[in-house]
Amino acid sequence: MSVKGYKNHPYIPNSVKEVQDEMLKEIGVKTLEDLHEEIPEELILKENLNLPKAIKSEFELKRHVTNLLNKNTTCEENLNFLGAGCYQHYVPAICDEINSRSEFLTAYGGEPYEDHGRFQALFEYQSLLGELLDMDVVNVPTFDCAQAAATAVQMASRLTGREEILLPSSMSKDKFLIMKNYGIAHLKFTFVDYEKESGLISLKDLENKLSDKVAAVYFENPxxxxxxxxxxxxxxxxxxxxxxxxxxxxxxxxxxVVEAPVNYGADIVCGDIQPLGMHMNFGGGQGGFMATRDEEKFVMEFPSRLFGIAPTSVEGEYGFGDVAYERTSFALREGGKEFVGTQAALWGITAGVYLGLMGPKGMQELGQTLLQKSQYAVEELSKIENVKGSIFNSCYFKEFVVDFNNTGKTVEEINKALLEKGIFGGKDLSKEFPELGQCALYCVTETMSKDGIDTLINALKEIL
Incomplete structure (x- = not known):
């Protein structure tokens, strides 16, 4: 790339005013601020950042960062009952062993002539996840489940030529804001109520809000x-x-242990692969997926990469490569279905390792363990005076809403007291779901022992 009057250089100093002016002129704006005119005025920082002085030596920088990291309070040192989209599942050692290999860890966007192993690993991941989902087509992971959900509703809008999306009012507001941001230019989002006793979608309200203008009904399970x-x-x-x-x-x-969504009518299934062998990584170990049937109308709406298998000219030998690459923004750039940037391919390989290790029996045992441990936790929580272990009367999986409304304490106060005892309490729902009052979303995974649950129960008895 070169700009008039400047020679090619490994680094283009875009801070040079002449370079900036020419680039701005080329795209038809006058100032850099014009590129961000959609940002509300109240969100714009109007003073310089309060940054610390530069640390000049590597030794001092390392010591400074180490001191900062030592302030962290982690789930290794504390009991953790937080979930809400990022979970402390067990990560088999082989997952870290494989995903840290140089051919996977450093491979960013390798092509078939240089990256046969990575393409095959991702094909195997797609195949294994497709078997778990009972679906035919699975993409290379997007950034996270929120991006996958946002992409899924965009796919539905293109398929139907419609612009309204129905969503459950019980969904994460963070996820909704990401979906809204993706579709802000053309999609209209409408919430469907949930039943106060069961916590499930109100079929009556859903039917009232459905029309021939609705592109998709998005719901979650759990x-x-x-x-x-x-x-x-x-x-x-x-x-x-x-x-x-x-x-x-x-x-x-x-x-x-639960039926795959395709078997109760799902056309597109999406979610996060973080439970499949990924550490929480401070919220960064996420990878979103979409899956559909093997029908051209669905396949051609995937904006992300799909890998397939094909025989080569050598008998008995197979190659792995992109399927319908021309539909992606990688091939068409501005003409793609959607723009797709960096994908979480490394986490796809990791999930493939996890699924290959667990197999059908292992996934069944995992599901049973999660059901049993969460049921034990709810039963014991319900024995605490003025506490209701689960506010809803429906079946829960590994997360459940605990009702503290009759304790005389807020969830914030309870969680602060729990933290002093080395326990991360459940997610405070009082702001996101004010209609529930002082309730918290608790999570119990296979990593939580009976002793850990009992420690929580005893701590709450002391606090309350």
Whole structure:
């Protein structure tokens, strides 16, 4: 790349005013601020950042960063009952061993002539996850489940030519804001109420809000509040009745014991692969997936990479490469279905290792363990005076809403007291779901022992 009057250089100093002016002129704006005119005025920082002085030596920098990191309070040192989208599942050592190998760890966007192993590993991941989902086509992971959900509703809008998306009011507001941001130019989002007793989608409200303008009905199983959506088939049937696409956001750790969404009518399934062998990494170990049937109308709407297998000119030998690469922004750039940047391919390989290690039996045992431990936790919590272990009367999986409304304490106060005892309490729902009052979303995974749950119970008895 070169700019008039400047020679090619490994680094283009875009801070040079003449270079900036010419680039701005080329794209038709006058100032850098014009590029961000959609940002509300109240969010714009109007003074310089309060940055510390530069640290000049490597030794001093390392010591400074080490001191900062030592302030962290981690889930290794504390009991953790937080979930809400990022989970402390067990990570088998082989997952870290494989994903740290140089051919995978350093491979960014390798092509077939230089990266045969990575392409095959991702094909194997797609195949294994497809088997778990009972779906034919799975993409190379996107950034996280929120991006996958946002992409899924965009796919549905293109498929139907419609612009309204129905969403459950019980979903994470953070995820909704990401979906809204992706579709802000053309999509309209409408929330469907949940039933106060069950925590499940209100079929009556859903039917009232469905019309021939709805592109998709998106719901989750389990939902954000931990409940297993028992009416999945009815929801999908209603969506299809109005010509809408049924999209299900699923927790993959459930699929060893819970029916795959395609078998209760899902057209597109999305979710996060973080439970499949990924550390929480301060919220960074995420990777979103979308899956569909092997139908051209769906396949051609995937904006992200898909890998396939094909025989080569050598008998008995196979190659792995992109499927319908021309539909992506990698090939068409501005002409792609959507722009897709960096994908979480390394986490796809990691999930493939995890699924290959666990197998069907292992995933079934995982699901059973999660159900049993969460049920034990709810039973014991309900024995505490003025505490209700689960606010809803439906079946939950590994997360559940604990009701502290009758304790005379706020969730914030309870969590602060728990932290002093080395326990991370559940996610405070009082601001995101004010209609629930002082409730918290607790999570119990296979890493939590009976002793750990009992420690929580005893700590709450002391606090309350």
């Amino acid at each position: 939902n954000f509040l931990g409940m297993l959506e028992e009416n999945g088939a009815e929801i999908s049937e209603l969506a299809h009745k109005f010509g809408a696409v049924s999209i299900v956001g699923v927790d993959v750790s459930t699929l060893g």
